[in-house]
Amino acid sequence: MPGGAERTLRRRIGSVSNTKKITRAMELIAATRVARAQQRARAARPYSEQLTGVIENLAAGGASVDHPLLRQVENAQKVAFVVCAGDRGLAGPFNAAVIRSAEREIQALRNDGGDYVLITVGKKVADYFRFRGFEISESFAGFTDNPSYEDARAVARKVRDLFDSGDVDQVELVYTEFVSIGTQRPVVRRFLPLEDTSTMADAGGGDAEALASYDFEPSPEGVLEDLLPRYVEARLFAALLDSAASEHANRQRAMKAATDNAEELIIKLAREMNRARQASITTEIMEIVAGAESLGDDKGGSGLIELQLAETESV
Amino acid sequence: MAFQVEFVSPEAILYSGEGTQVIARTRGGGEIAFLAGHEPFIGSLTTSEVRVTESGGNVQSFCVRGGFVSVSGTKVTVLSDQAVASSSLDRDEVMAELAAAEAALAANADDQFAAQDKAWADLRLAILSGSNASAAH
Numbered sequence: 001m002p003g004g005a006e007r008t009l010r011r012r013i014g015s016v017s018n019t020k021k022i023t024r025a026m027e028l029i030a031a032t033r034v035a036r037a038q039q040r041a042r043a044a045r046p047y048s049e050q051l052t053g054v055i056e057n058l059a060a061g062g063a064s065v066d067h068p069l070l071r072q073v074e075n076a077q078k079v080a081f082v083v084c085a086g087d088r089g090l091a092g093p094f095n096a097a098v099i100r101s102a103e104r105e106i107q108a109l110r111n112d113g114g115d116y117v118l119i120t121v122g123k124k125v126a127d128y129f130r131f132r133g134f135e136i137s138e139s140f141a142g143f144t145d146n147p148s149y150e151d152a153r154a155v156a157r158k159v160r161d162l163f164d165s166g167d168v169d170q171v172e173l174v175y176t177e178f179v180s181i182g183t184q185r186p187v188v189r190r191f192l193p194l195e196d197t198s199t200m201a202d203a204g205g206g207d208a209e210a211l212a213s214y215d216f217e218p219s220p221e222g223v224l225e226d227l228l229p230r231y232v233e234a235r236l237f238a239a240l241l242d243s244a245a246s247e248h249a250n251r252q253r254a255m256k257a258a259t260d261n262a263e264e265l266i267i268k269l270a271r272e273m274n275r276a277r278q279a280s281i282t283t284e285i286m287e288i289v290a291g292a293e294s295l296g297d298d299k300g301g302s303g304l305i306e307l308q309l310a311e312t313e314s315v
Numbered sequence: 316m317a318f319q320v321e322f323v324s325p326e327a328i329l330y331s332g333e334g335t336q337v338i339a340r341t342r343g344g345g346e347i348a349f350l351a352g353h354e355p356f357i358g359s360l361t362t363s364e365v366r367v368t369e370s371g372g373n374v375q376s377f378c379v380r381g382g383f384v385s386v387s388g389t390k391v392t393v394l395s396d397q398a399v400a401s402s403s404l405d406r407d408e409v410m411a412e413l414a415a416a417e418a419a420l421a422a423n424a425d426d427q428f429a430a431q432d433k434a435w436a437d438l439r440l441a442i443l444s445g446s447n448a449s450a451a452h
Contacts, residue, residue: 043327050323050394054357054385149325149396217358218343226342226359227383230396237325 006280009273013266020262026090027255030248033145034181037245041178044241048234051227057214058224068164069228072193076169079109080117080137080162082155082191084175084239086247087123087144092254094176094247095124097186102174105188106134117168121155121240137162145244152237160232163192175239176246184246191235194228316351317370319390322377324398330377336368337391339384349386356386362434364401364442365393376401378442380435397435401442409439 085098102125106116117137120126126139138158143151162168171192176184216223320337322330337349341358349356360382367375382395413436419429 040326044325046328047323047325047394050385050392054383054394057355057357057385152325153396214355214357217341217347217356222342223357223359223383226381230394233396234325 005276013269016265023255023258030252033248041241073169078115078168080168080171082119082173083125084121084243085125091251094250099128101186147240153233156233156236175243178242178245318351320367322393333370334367338366353386358384378439412436
Protein backbone atom coordinates (compact mmCIF):
# COMPACT_ATOMS: atom_id res chain seq x y z
CA MET A 1 0.00 0.00 0.00
CA PRO A 2 2.65 2.64 0.80
CA GLY A 3 4.21 2.10 -2.63
CA GLY A 4 0.73 2.62 -4.14
CA ALA A 5 0.40 6.07 -2.54
CA GLU A 6 3.71 7.10 -4.06
CA ARG A 7 2.62 6.01 -7.49
CA THR A 8 -0.72 7.87 -7.19
CA LEU A 9 1.09 11.04 -6.19
CA ARG A 10 3.53 10.75 -9.08
CA ARG A 11 0.61 10.45 -11.48
CA ARG A 12 -1.07 13.53 -9.98
CA ILE A 13 2.13 15.56 -10.31
CA GLY A 14 2.25 14.52 -13.96
CA SER A 15 -1.30 15.69 -14.61
CA VAL A 16 -0.83 18.95 -12.71
CA SER A 17 2.26 19.80 -14.74
CA ASN A 18 0.34 19.11 -17.94
CA THR A 19 -2.38 21.50 -16.77
CA LYS A 20 0.29 24.03 -15.94
CA LYS A 21 1.68 23.86 -19.47
CA ILE A 22 -1.78 24.54 -20.89
CA THR A 23 -2.59 27.44 -18.55
CA ARG A 24 0.82 28.95 -19.21
CA ALA A 25 0.23 28.79 -22.96
CA MET A 26 -3.22 30.38 -22.57
CA GLU A 27 -1.71 33.12 -20.43
CA LEU A 28 0.81 33.99 -23.13
CA ILE A 29 -1.79 33.92 -25.90
CA ALA A 30 -4.11 36.17 -23.89
CA ALA A 31 -1.24 38.58 -23.25
CA THR A 32 -0.59 39.08 -26.96
CA ARG A 33 -4.33 39.41 -27.65
CA VAL A 34 -4.74 42.12 -25.02
CA ALA A 35 -2.08 44.12 -26.81
CA ARG A 36 -3.80 43.62 -30.17
CA ALA A 37 -7.25 44.48 -28.77
CA GLN A 38 -5.89 47.67 -27.22
CA GLN A 39 -4.29 48.53 -30.53
CA ARG A 40 -7.63 48.11 -32.30
CA ALA A 41 -9.41 50.24 -29.71
CA ARG A 42 -6.82 52.96 -30.34
CA ALA A 43 -7.26 52.70 -34.11
CA ALA A 44 -11.02 53.12 -33.70
CA ARG A 45 -10.70 56.29 -31.66
CA PRO A 46 -10.10 58.88 -34.44
CA TYR A 47 -13.43 58.01 -36.08
CA SER A 48 -15.54 58.42 -32.94
CA GLU A 49 -13.61 61.55 -31.99
CA GLN A 50 -14.31 63.06 -35.40
CA LEU A 51 -17.98 62.10 -35.18
CA THR A 52 -18.21 63.74 -31.77
CA GLY A 53 -16.44 66.74 -33.27
CA VAL A 54 -19.12 67.06 -35.95
CA ILE A 55 -21.81 66.81 -33.27
CA GLU A 56 -20.06 69.57 -31.32
CA ASN A 57 -20.14 71.81 -34.37
CA LEU A 58 -23.78 70.99 -34.99
CA ALA A 59 -24.66 71.77 -31.40
CA ALA A 60 -22.74 75.04 -31.64
CA GLY A 61 -24.58 75.80 -34.89
CA GLY A 62 -27.82 75.35 -32.98
CA ALA A 63 -29.10 72.34 -34.92
CA SER A 64 -31.94 70.60 -33.20
CA VAL A 65 -33.89 67.83 -34.76
CA ASP A 66 -36.79 65.70 -33.72
CA HIS A 67 -35.01 62.47 -34.50
CA PRO A 68 -36.40 59.14 -33.25
CA LEU A 69 -33.06 58.30 -31.64
CA LEU A 70 -33.38 61.40 -29.44
CA ARG A 71 -36.94 60.60 -28.35
CA GLN A 72 -36.93 60.84 -24.58
CA VAL A 73 -39.52 58.92 -22.59
CA GLU A 74 -40.30 59.75 -18.99
CA ASN A 75 -40.46 56.73 -16.75
CA ALA A 76 -39.53 54.01 -19.24
CA GLN A 77 -41.63 50.90 -18.82
CA LYS A 78 -40.08 48.71 -21.45
CA VAL A 79 -36.29 48.60 -21.39
CA ALA A 80 -33.98 46.63 -23.65
CA PHE A 81 -30.70 45.33 -22.22
CA VAL A 82 -27.76 44.65 -24.48
CA VAL A 83 -25.48 42.42 -22.44
CA CYS A 84 -21.97 41.99 -23.84
CA ALA A 85 -19.53 39.43 -22.49
CA GLY A 86 -17.57 36.50 -23.93
CA ASP A 87 -18.08 33.33 -25.92
CA ARG A 88 -15.66 31.34 -23.82
CA GLY A 89 -15.04 30.80 -20.13
CA LEU A 90 -11.71 30.51 -18.29
CA ALA A 91 -11.53 34.28 -17.99
CA GLY A 92 -11.87 34.72 -14.24
CA PRO A 93 -14.89 36.77 -13.18
CA PHE A 94 -15.25 38.41 -16.62
CA ASN A 95 -18.53 36.80 -17.74
CA ALA A 96 -20.02 36.40 -14.27
CA ALA A 97 -19.52 40.05 -13.33
CA VAL A 98 -21.33 41.35 -16.43
CA ILE A 99 -24.13 38.80 -16.07
CA ARG A 100 -24.58 39.68 -12.39
CA SER A 101 -24.88 43.43 -13.12
CA ALA A 102 -27.35 42.76 -15.92
CA GLU A 103 -29.48 40.43 -13.80
CA ARG A 104 -29.56 42.94 -10.96
CA GLU A 105 -30.75 45.68 -13.33
CA ILE A 106 -33.42 43.45 -14.81
CA GLN A 107 -34.70 42.45 -11.36
CA ALA A 108 -34.81 46.08 -10.26
CA LEU A 109 -36.79 46.95 -13.37
CA ARG A 110 -39.23 44.11 -12.77
CA ASN A 111 -39.74 45.13 -9.15
CA ASP A 112 -40.76 48.55 -10.44
CA GLY A 113 -43.30 46.91 -12.69
CA GLY A 114 -41.33 47.34 -15.93
CA ASP A 115 -40.72 44.83 -18.66
CA TYR A 116 -37.44 43.82 -20.23
CA VAL A 117 -36.17 42.81 -23.67
CA LEU A 118 -32.89 40.93 -23.63
CA ILE A 119 -30.23 40.99 -26.35
CA THR A 120 -27.15 38.95 -25.60
CA VAL A 121 -23.70 39.25 -27.14
CA GLY A 122 -21.50 36.28 -26.36
CA LYS A 123 -22.31 32.61 -25.95
CA LYS A 124 -21.80 32.56 -22.19
CA VAL A 125 -24.38 35.27 -21.60
CA ALA A 126 -26.97 33.53 -23.76
CA ASP A 127 -26.31 30.19 -22.03
CA TYR A 128 -26.77 31.68 -18.59
CA PHE A 129 -29.98 33.61 -19.26
CA ARG A 130 -31.51 30.77 -21.24
CA PHE A 131 -30.76 28.38 -18.39
CA ARG A 132 -32.35 30.76 -15.87
CA GLY A 133 -35.52 30.95 -17.93
CA PHE A 134 -35.17 34.52 -19.23
CA GLU A 135 -36.66 35.35 -22.56
CA ILE A 136 -33.95 36.27 -25.05
CA SER A 137 -35.06 38.44 -27.94
CA GLU A 138 -31.90 37.90 -29.99
CA SER A 139 -28.46 36.56 -29.28
CA PHE A 140 -25.23 37.33 -31.10
CA ALA A 141 -22.10 35.22 -30.71
CA GLY A 142 -18.88 34.21 -32.39
CA PHE A 143 -17.05 37.53 -32.51
CA THR A 144 -16.60 38.67 -28.93
CA ASP A 145 -12.84 38.18 -28.81
CA ASN A 146 -12.25 40.13 -32.02
CA PRO A 147 -15.29 42.17 -33.06
CA SER A 148 -15.43 43.92 -36.44
CA TYR A 149 -17.41 47.04 -37.28
CA GLU A 150 -19.79 44.85 -39.27
CA ASP A 151 -20.61 42.93 -36.08
CA ALA A 152 -21.30 46.17 -34.25
CA ARG A 153 -23.50 47.30 -37.11
CA ALA A 154 -25.55 44.07 -36.96
CA VAL A 155 -26.19 44.50 -33.23
CA ALA A 156 -26.88 48.22 -33.63
CA ARG A 157 -29.40 47.54 -36.39
CA LYS A 158 -31.34 45.16 -34.15
CA VAL A 159 -31.29 47.63 -31.28
CA ARG A 160 -32.45 50.50 -33.50
CA ASP A 161 -35.27 48.39 -34.95
CA LEU A 162 -36.55 47.77 -31.43
CA PHE A 163 -36.22 51.41 -30.47
CA ASP A 164 -37.49 52.99 -33.70
CA SER A 165 -40.60 50.83 -33.75
CA GLY A 166 -41.39 51.92 -30.21
CA ASP A 167 -41.19 48.37 -28.81
CA VAL A 168 -38.85 49.66 -26.12
CA ASP A 169 -38.56 53.09 -24.51
CA GLN A 170 -34.96 52.83 -23.48
CA VAL A 171 -31.88 50.73 -24.17
CA GLU A 172 -29.20 49.96 -21.60
CA LEU A 173 -25.78 48.63 -22.52
CA VAL A 174 -24.08 46.29 -20.05
CA TYR A 175 -20.43 45.58 -20.79
CA THR A 176 -16.97 45.59 -19.28
CA GLU A 177 -15.13 48.86 -19.41
CA PHE A 178 -11.40 48.59 -20.05
CA VAL A 179 -9.88 51.15 -17.71
CA SER A 180 -6.33 49.88 -17.80
CA ILE A 181 -4.54 46.59 -18.15
CA GLY A 182 -4.99 46.03 -14.40
CA THR A 183 -8.52 47.37 -14.01
CA GLN A 184 -11.68 46.42 -15.87
CA ARG A 185 -15.13 46.90 -14.45
CA PRO A 186 -18.64 45.98 -15.50
CA VAL A 187 -20.74 49.05 -16.26
CA VAL A 188 -24.35 49.74 -17.16
CA ARG A 189 -24.66 52.66 -19.57
CA ARG A 190 -27.66 54.35 -21.06
CA PHE A 191 -27.44 53.66 -24.78
CA LEU A 192 -30.70 54.99 -26.24
CA PRO A 193 -32.29 57.47 -26.40
CA LEU A 194 -29.18 59.52 -27.02
CA GLU A 195 -28.65 62.56 -24.87
CA ASP A 196 -29.44 65.74 -26.76
CA THR A 197 -26.68 67.02 -28.98
CA SER A 198 -25.27 69.68 -26.65
CA THR A 199 -24.86 67.10 -23.86
CA MET A 200 -23.07 64.78 -26.28
CA ALA A 201 -20.80 67.62 -27.31
CA ASP A 202 -20.04 68.46 -23.68
CA ALA A 203 -19.23 64.82 -22.98
CA GLY A 204 -16.82 64.94 -25.92
CA GLY A 205 -14.98 67.70 -24.07
CA GLY A 206 -14.23 69.70 -27.19
CA ASP A 207 -14.07 73.44 -27.64
CA ALA A 208 -17.08 73.95 -29.87
CA GLU A 209 -17.47 77.70 -29.59
CA ALA A 210 -14.26 78.43 -31.43
CA LEU A 211 -15.53 76.46 -34.46
CA ALA A 212 -19.05 77.75 -34.64
CA SER A 213 -19.11 79.13 -38.17
CA TYR A 214 -19.54 75.94 -40.21
CA ASP A 215 -21.65 75.61 -43.33
CA PHE A 216 -23.76 72.48 -43.47
CA GLU A 217 -24.99 70.58 -46.48
CA PRO A 218 -27.75 69.61 -47.02
CA SER A 219 -28.63 71.30 -43.70
CA PRO A 220 -27.64 70.97 -40.04
CA GLU A 221 -30.69 68.78 -39.48
CA GLY A 222 -29.91 66.67 -42.55
CA VAL A 223 -26.34 66.06 -41.42
CA LEU A 224 -27.47 65.19 -37.91
CA GLU A 225 -29.99 62.72 -39.31
CA ASP A 226 -27.23 60.88 -41.17
CA LEU A 227 -24.89 61.15 -38.26
CA LEU A 228 -26.91 59.82 -35.34
CA PRO A 229 -27.25 56.21 -36.58
CA ARG A 230 -23.49 56.14 -37.17
CA TYR A 231 -22.87 57.57 -33.75
CA VAL A 232 -24.93 54.70 -32.31
CA GLU A 233 -22.88 52.14 -34.26
CA ALA A 234 -19.59 53.74 -33.28
CA ARG A 235 -20.53 53.73 -29.61
CA LEU A 236 -21.54 50.11 -29.73
CA PHE A 237 -18.34 49.23 -31.60
CA ALA A 238 -16.27 50.99 -28.93
CA ALA A 239 -18.10 49.01 -26.23
CA LEU A 240 -17.46 45.72 -28.05
CA LEU A 241 -13.76 46.55 -28.41
CA ASP A 242 -13.54 47.44 -24.71
CA SER A 243 -15.27 44.22 -23.82
CA ALA A 244 -12.87 42.19 -26.00
CA ALA A 245 -9.78 43.80 -24.47
CA SER A 246 -11.22 43.21 -21.00
CA GLU A 247 -11.90 39.57 -21.77
CA HIS A 248 -8.30 38.95 -22.79
CA ALA A 249 -6.93 40.87 -19.79
CA ASN A 250 -9.13 38.87 -17.44
CA ARG A 251 -8.15 35.62 -19.08
CA GLN A 252 -4.49 36.50 -18.83
CA ARG A 253 -4.85 37.17 -15.09
CA ALA A 254 -6.91 34.05 -14.47
CA MET A 255 -4.43 31.87 -16.34
CA LYS A 256 -1.48 33.41 -14.54
CA ALA A 257 -3.14 32.60 -11.21
CA ALA A 258 -3.84 29.06 -12.40
CA THR A 259 -0.21 28.60 -13.48
CA ASP A 260 1.03 29.85 -10.12
CA ASN A 261 -1.37 27.56 -8.27
CA ALA A 262 -0.24 24.59 -10.35
CA GLU A 263 3.37 25.36 -9.49
CA GLU A 264 2.56 25.47 -5.79
CA LEU A 265 0.58 22.27 -6.02
CA ILE A 266 3.46 20.50 -7.75
CA ILE A 267 5.84 21.49 -4.93
CA LYS A 268 3.36 20.34 -2.29
CA LEU A 269 2.68 17.05 -4.03
CA ALA A 270 6.38 16.39 -4.58
CA ARG A 271 6.99 16.89 -0.88
CA GLU A 272 4.14 14.53 -0.03
CA MET A 273 5.48 11.98 -2.48
CA ASN A 274 8.95 12.09 -0.94
CA ARG A 275 7.48 11.67 2.49
CA ALA A 276 5.46 8.66 1.31
CA ARG A 277 8.56 7.10 -0.23
CA GLN A 278 10.57 7.65 2.94
CA ALA A 279 7.72 6.22 5.00
CA SER A 280 7.62 3.08 2.91
CA ILE A 281 11.39 2.61 3.21
CA THR A 282 11.24 3.09 6.98
CA THR A 283 8.39 0.61 7.26
CA GLU A 284 10.33 -1.97 5.30
CA ILE A 285 13.39 -1.53 7.54
CA MET A 286 11.24 -1.81 10.63
CA GLU A 287 9.81 -5.05 9.30
CA ILE A 288 13.25 -6.48 8.63
CA VAL A 289 14.53 -5.40 12.04
CA ALA A 290 11.53 -6.92 13.72
CA GLY A 291 12.05 -10.14 11.75
CA ALA A 292 15.73 -10.23 12.59
CA GLU A 293 15.06 -9.67 16.23
CA SER A 294 12.58 -12.50 16.41
CA LEU A 295 15.12 -14.77 14.63
CA GLY A 296 17.82 -13.63 17.04
CA ASP A 297 15.62 -14.43 20.00
CA ASP A 298 15.26 -17.98 18.68
CA LYS A 299 18.98 -18.52 18.18
CA GLY A 300 19.96 -16.91 21.43
CA GLY A 301 21.28 -13.53 20.34
CA SER A 302 23.86 -13.85 17.53
CA GLY A 303 24.94 -10.35 16.42
CA LEU A 304 25.49 -11.40 12.79
CA ILE A 305 22.15 -10.35 11.21
CA GLU A 306 22.05 -7.02 13.01
CA LEU A 307 25.44 -6.20 11.61
CA GLN A 308 24.30 -6.91 8.03
CA LEU A 309 21.24 -4.76 8.59
CA ALA A 310 23.31 -1.85 9.74
CA GLU A 311 25.29 -2.11 6.51
CA THR A 312 22.21 -2.05 4.28
CA GLU A 313 20.87 0.97 6.05
CA SER A 314 24.02 2.97 5.55
CA VAL A 315 24.09 2.24 1.82
CA MET B 316 -1.39 75.61 -51.39
CA ALA B 317 -1.55 72.18 -49.84
CA PHE B 318 -3.61 71.01 -46.93
CA GLN B 319 -3.98 67.84 -44.89
CA VAL B 320 -6.36 65.13 -46.18
CA GLU B 321 -7.53 62.22 -44.07
CA PHE B 322 -9.89 59.31 -44.68
CA VAL B 323 -11.10 57.83 -41.40
CA SER B 324 -13.09 54.62 -41.06
CA PRO B 325 -14.31 53.14 -37.77
CA GLU B 326 -11.51 50.59 -37.72
CA ALA B 327 -8.55 52.66 -38.88
CA ILE B 328 -7.26 55.71 -40.68
CA LEU B 329 -7.34 54.62 -44.32
CA TYR B 330 -5.41 57.43 -45.91
CA SER B 331 -3.52 60.42 -44.72
CA GLY B 332 -1.63 62.80 -46.96
CA GLU B 333 -1.25 66.25 -48.41
CA GLY B 334 -3.55 67.44 -51.14
CA THR B 335 -4.38 70.56 -53.12
CA GLN B 336 -7.97 69.68 -54.06
CA VAL B 337 -10.69 67.31 -52.87
CA ILE B 338 -13.83 66.65 -54.88
CA ALA B 339 -16.80 65.01 -53.19
CA ARG B 340 -20.52 64.63 -53.78
CA THR B 341 -22.79 65.75 -50.97
CA ARG B 342 -26.38 64.78 -50.39
CA GLY B 343 -28.57 67.33 -52.11
CA GLY B 344 -25.66 69.53 -53.18
CA GLY B 345 -24.04 67.76 -56.10
CA GLU B 346 -20.29 67.72 -56.59
CA ILE B 347 -18.28 70.15 -54.57
CA ALA B 348 -14.57 70.85 -54.78
CA PHE B 349 -12.52 72.00 -51.82
CA LEU B 350 -9.39 74.05 -52.24
CA ALA B 351 -7.09 75.36 -49.56
CA GLY B 352 -8.71 77.99 -47.39
CA HIS B 353 -12.25 76.79 -48.09
CA GLU B 354 -14.56 78.06 -45.41
CA PRO B 355 -15.51 75.61 -42.63
CA PHE B 356 -17.92 73.08 -44.03
CA ILE B 357 -19.60 69.85 -42.97
CA GLY B 358 -21.44 67.84 -45.57
CA SER B 359 -23.25 64.55 -45.67
CA LEU B 360 -21.92 62.40 -48.54
CA THR B 361 -23.81 60.20 -50.96
CA THR B 362 -22.52 56.82 -52.05
CA SER B 363 -20.03 58.22 -54.50
CA GLU B 364 -16.46 58.73 -55.58
CA VAL B 365 -14.17 61.13 -53.74
CA ARG B 366 -11.11 62.39 -55.64
CA VAL B 367 -8.06 63.81 -53.96
CA THR B 368 -5.46 65.74 -55.94
CA GLU B 369 -2.21 65.20 -54.12
CA SER B 370 0.48 67.84 -53.82
CA GLY B 371 2.51 66.11 -56.54
CA GLY B 372 -0.41 66.26 -58.99
CA ASN B 373 -1.46 62.63 -58.64
CA VAL B 374 -5.19 62.03 -58.35
CA GLN B 375 -6.24 59.45 -55.76
CA SER B 376 -9.74 58.08 -56.06
CA PHE B 377 -11.81 56.56 -53.25
CA CYS B 378 -15.26 55.03 -53.14
CA VAL B 379 -17.28 55.94 -50.08
CA ARG B 380 -20.56 54.49 -48.98
CA GLY B 381 -22.09 57.58 -47.46
CA GLY B 382 -20.35 59.36 -44.63
CA PHE B 383 -19.31 62.94 -43.99
CA VAL B 384 -16.79 65.42 -45.16
CA SER B 385 -15.56 67.94 -42.67
CA VAL B 386 -13.50 70.88 -43.87
CA SER B 387 -11.62 73.41 -41.83
CA GLY B 388 -9.09 75.87 -43.21
CA THR B 389 -6.15 73.47 -43.07
CA LYS B 390 -7.67 70.04 -43.11
CA VAL B 391 -10.22 67.93 -44.98
CA THR B 392 -11.47 64.85 -43.18
CA VAL B 393 -13.69 62.23 -44.78
CA LEU B 394 -15.54 60.06 -42.28
CA SER B 395 -17.08 56.93 -43.71
CA ASP B 396 -18.01 53.60 -42.24
CA GLN B 397 -17.19 52.03 -45.61
CA ALA B 398 -14.54 53.49 -47.86
CA VAL B 399 -12.08 51.87 -50.23
CA ALA B 400 -9.33 53.13 -52.50
CA SER B 401 -10.39 52.72 -56.13
CA SER B 402 -7.02 51.16 -56.96
CA SER B 403 -7.67 48.26 -54.59
CA LEU B 404 -11.09 47.31 -55.91
CA ASP B 405 -11.60 43.70 -56.90
CA ARG B 406 -14.03 43.19 -59.78
CA ASP B 407 -14.95 39.58 -58.87
CA GLU B 408 -15.73 40.56 -55.31
CA VAL B 409 -17.88 43.48 -56.40
CA MET B 410 -19.71 41.32 -58.94
CA ALA B 411 -20.48 38.76 -56.24
CA GLU B 412 -21.83 41.47 -53.94
CA LEU B 413 -23.91 42.92 -56.76
CA ALA B 414 -25.40 39.50 -57.52
CA ALA B 415 -26.25 38.99 -53.84
CA ALA B 416 -27.89 42.43 -53.60
CA GLU B 417 -29.89 41.88 -56.79
CA ALA B 418 -31.07 38.49 -55.55
CA ALA B 419 -32.23 40.09 -52.29
CA LEU B 420 -34.02 42.82 -54.25
CA ALA B 421 -35.71 40.26 -56.47
CA ALA B 422 -37.02 38.52 -53.38
CA ASN B 423 -38.19 41.74 -51.75
CA ALA B 424 -38.27 44.92 -53.82
CA ASP B 425 -38.75 47.06 -50.69
CA ASP B 426 -35.57 45.86 -49.02
CA GLN B 427 -33.77 49.15 -48.31
CA PHE B 428 -30.53 47.54 -47.20
CA ALA B 429 -30.32 45.51 -50.41
CA ALA B 430 -30.99 48.65 -52.44
CA GLN B 431 -28.13 50.40 -50.67
CA ASP B 432 -25.89 47.37 -51.22
CA LYS B 433 -26.74 47.48 -54.93
CA ALA B 434 -26.00 51.20 -55.20
CA TRP B 435 -22.67 50.61 -53.47
CA ALA B 436 -21.79 47.76 -55.85
CA ASP B 437 -22.94 49.74 -58.91
CA LEU B 438 -20.72 52.64 -57.96
CA ARG B 439 -17.65 50.48 -57.62
CA LEU B 440 -18.35 48.74 -60.93
CA ALA B 441 -18.70 52.08 -62.67
CA ILE B 442 -15.39 53.21 -61.17
CA LEU B 443 -13.73 49.96 -62.22
CA SER B 444 -14.89 50.35 -65.83
CA GLY B 445 -14.13 54.09 -65.80
CA SER B 446 -10.60 53.76 -64.51
CA ASN B 447 -9.88 50.96 -66.98
CA ALA B 448 -11.19 53.14 -69.82
CA SER B 449 -9.09 56.12 -68.81
CA ALA B 450 -6.04 53.88 -68.59
CA ALA B 451 -6.66 52.80 -72.18
CA HIS B 452 -6.74 56.37 -73.52
